[in-house]
Amino acid sequence: xTLNASRLSLYFHGTxxxxxxxxxxxxxxxxxxxxxxxxxxxxxxxxxxxxxxHGKLPHAxxxxxxxxxxxxxxxxxxxxxxxxxxxxxxxxVPLEIIATLHQRLxxxxxxxxxxxxxxxxxxxxxxxxxxxxxxxxxxxxxAARHHAPGSAWSLHLPGRFFYSGDTRPIPxxxxxxxxxxxxxxxxxxxxANPSHTGLDDLQREYPPALxxxxxxxHYANQQAGDALRDAGYQVASPxxxxxxxx
Ligand SMILES: [Zn+2]
Numbered sequence: 001x002t003l004n005a006s007r008l009s010l011y012f013h014g015t016x017x018x019x020x021x022x023x024x025x026x027x028x029x030x031x032x033x034x035x036x037x038x039x040x041x042x043x044x045x046x047x048x049x050x051x052x053x054h055g056k057l058p059h060a061x062x063x064x065x066x067x068x069x070x071x072x073x074x075x076x077x078x079x080x081x082x083x084x085x086x087x088x089x090x091x092x093v094p095l096e097i098i099a100t101l102h103q104r105l106x107x108x109x110x111x112x113x114x115x116x117x118x119x120x121x122x123x124x125x126x127x128x129x130x131x132x133x134x135x136x137x138x139x140x141x142x143a144a145r146h147h148a149p150g151s152a153w154s155l156h157l158p159g160r161f162f163y164s165g166d167t168r169p170i171p172x173x174x175x176x177x178x179x180x181x182x183x184x185x186x187x188x189x190x191x192a193n194p195s196h197t198g199l200d201d202l203q204r205e206y207p208p209a210l211x212x213x214x215x216x217x218h219y220a221n222q223q224a225g226d227a228l229r230d231a232g233y234q235v236a237s238p239x240x241x242x243x244x245x246x
Pocket of ligand 1: 018065067146166
């Protein structure tokens with residue numbers, strides 16, 4: 001399989017913001033030739049959506065950061081994977097957030113009532129820094145701007161797509177690291193705040209050609225999504241699939 005021969009799509013499980021989960025917690029699956037290849041984040045409800053869409057447990061996961069609306073369902077997944085005797089699921093985790101992820105999910109006493117289970121037994125932890133290979137593709141990651149420096153990351157498949165994760169605008173990344181006509185899936189709500197991008201940020205921070213390639217997600221509710229659309233942007237909805245041109 002080569003990069004250019006692959007038909008890629010991104011399926012959104014949820015597009016909501018952390019405090020408003022009516023639209024689900026923000027998470028998406030990269031599909032290669034129609035098959036689920038890499039789940040990005042696993043917050044509350046993501047696992048149910050994934051199983052509904054793909055009929056199985058995730059094959060592999062990338063974590064953007066360790067906020068609960070992006071990691072909570074890993075607790076359910078570690079138990080399900082164990083009960084189904086699944087081989088450990090590769091989970092690509094930026095090196096800087098491993099300790100936080102461990103503290104938040106893996107230190108709970110007695111992961112299973114039956115005993116004899118540790119959180120990480122269900123996963124193959126793969127620490128990642130600048131880039132990693134998976135499913136014949138070579139991904140890059142970049143620090144996003146979300147809470148503490150070095151605590152949140154964007155995922156990039158050069159020439160195909162960029163997934164911002166939770167972030168303020170990151171023009172220093174997008175203006176310098178995009179290599180082609182990537183589709184840019186980007187955090188954006190109606191109102192900006194210190195952790196997230198808002199509508200007025202986009203015009204100030206990004207040139208018109210880039211704004212046309214944005215697909216916005218991580219907004220409060222349907223009304224906010226409609227307002228972003230009315231402003232001329234593409235907006236992702238839950239259970240929506242985007243083809244990623246080659
Ligand atoms: Zn977050």
